[in-house]
Amino acid sequence: MDERLYKTIQSIYYSENTIEKVKIFNGAFNHLDNIKVFLFDEKRSNISEEFKNMEVNGYQIFGPTDYTKMWVLDSKHANEHDRVLKISKTLNFDLNILTYLNKYINNLNLNINIPEFVEYLECIKKHKFNYNMSTALMERSSTSLDEDAQKIWGEIIESFLQFADNDFNVSQPVKIRLPENEYKRAQEIFDSLFKLKQQSIIQYQALCCFLLKAFLIKQDKSIKNKTESLLQYSLDNLNVYLELETYLMSLYFESNKAIKKTFEKIEGYSKNTVERILNTAWDIAHVRFMESALEIDNKNKDEIYLSYFSSRDNAFTELERVNPIKMFVVYDHGSFSIREKGITDICTNEVLLDKIQKEAQKRKENISRVNFAEEKQKLETQINRNQDQKFQ
Known part of the structure; x- marks a missing residue:
């Protein structure tokens, strides 16, 4: 991400009101840029209740945030005051x-x-x-x-x-x-x-490794700061930085009630521990898939496409509520989200925080050399060995 985009997004995020955010965006970008910024916490939004999350007889229909508070900043329509958004919903x-x-x-x-x-x-x-x-x-x-x-x-x-x-x-x-x-x-x-x-679904394989390692860290009473230990592993071994998942794991390590349904089956060893961990990984992966859909569906499009997911599993409702997206940015080289809680809310280790920023390019170069399938198998073997010892 270039410096101009980063600084502008920071300024927008910390602005006090929607008018100020629009002014900053329009001053920084024009129709030659290709940037959309979705704001998801705007009191001035006029998005109708038609786009809200719903529940029907226990069947959940929800997005990764509250779409009824949405405001869209689009460089292709900068300084337009009467634009009517055409919005579609994908379930x-x-x-x-x-x-x-x-x-x-x-x-x-x-x-x-x-x-x-x-x-x-x-x-x-x-x-x-x-x-x-x-x-x-x-x-x-x-x-x-x-x-x-x-x-x-x-x-x-x-x-x-x-x-x-x-x-x-x-x-x-x-x-x-x-x-x-x-x-x-x-x-x-x-x-x-x-x-x-x-195909190797790298994102999912990495997430599996991340959760398998988190489980082992949670069971290890000798590790005092479990969040830092997991973050170090993620950055150095997997060469990925997963801010959302790191935040979720910090709640998991605390056995926080806000995510009780999501992690209740992997608090300790059972007779099918690995299977339960991998099922939980899929629950979390669906949140990521919705973010990916927001990027794919909205890149180089004039119409706005909002992603929803439907399930009867209460774990998904927890994941949607626990750390909602406040801002989502789509640009030529990808996308990123800013959520209610970030890494500085759970980590104060300056060395690790510096690694996140300063070694981003290094991780990008190294990730192609990571054998996620092999790492996943190694972690599964370790958990199965511990499980067998526990239930002998």
Whole structure:
């Protein structure tokens, strides 16, 4: 990130009101730049309640922040005073909801309250979301797919595409043959499962290593400052800096009640410790995926696209509430977010804080040499060994 952008973002973030923020942004950037700044804590926002987070019969529909407090600064529209934002909403489903949907459409045994599920489906249809299953595909691609699983996933994809059709009748679903172009799309989605599996999902692999190491640190009573120990490991061994996740782990080390649901299954050793840790990693990964979607969907676009996630898992609600995004910046070379709490709220070690800033380029150069799969396997082996000793 160049110095001008960094200084401007800092000035905007610490400004007292929306008018001042707009003035600073317009003074720094013009239509030749390609920068969007999403402000998510603005009292002067006129975004309607239509974009708020919702809950329907226990089914959560939420973004990584409160969109009703949004204000968008866009260099392509700097100094325009009467711009009308065109906003679309994209809803990502978790694996469980996609499974429920498939069983509901195919009239299979569904061990949930059907009328409540139908009311939830009707609600999201009414609010005119676009629908996405990419995060669920990424999660599913991390596990093996035998012949039966492949067949089920083919059915899930078909059911998803039927539901996404504007003419789909939620209260009276009828299994129909998809048009030829939709079958082609279904095949493309199915093929992406295997492409994702073949690719190394670096972000997820790094997160797995991070959480596996955090678990080991939490169990080690000899480590006094667990947050600093984990941050040191992340910077020096993984060559990544994960501010959001480091903050979450600081709460985990304290057994903080604000994230009780998220981490309750990995407070100590169980008979399937690694599996529970990796499941928790996926919960946190979904928060990151929503940020990635905000960048991908909004880069070089005039329309604004807001990402939502839907699940019945209360852990996701905790993760959304515990440290919301206050500012999100999309620019030519990437994106970054500023959340309510940052690294200086949990770390006072000046050496580590300096490493974050001064060694950023070094980490960028070194990360390609990190074998995350090998590191993940090493940590899993250590946890399994400790688990076996505990339960012998």
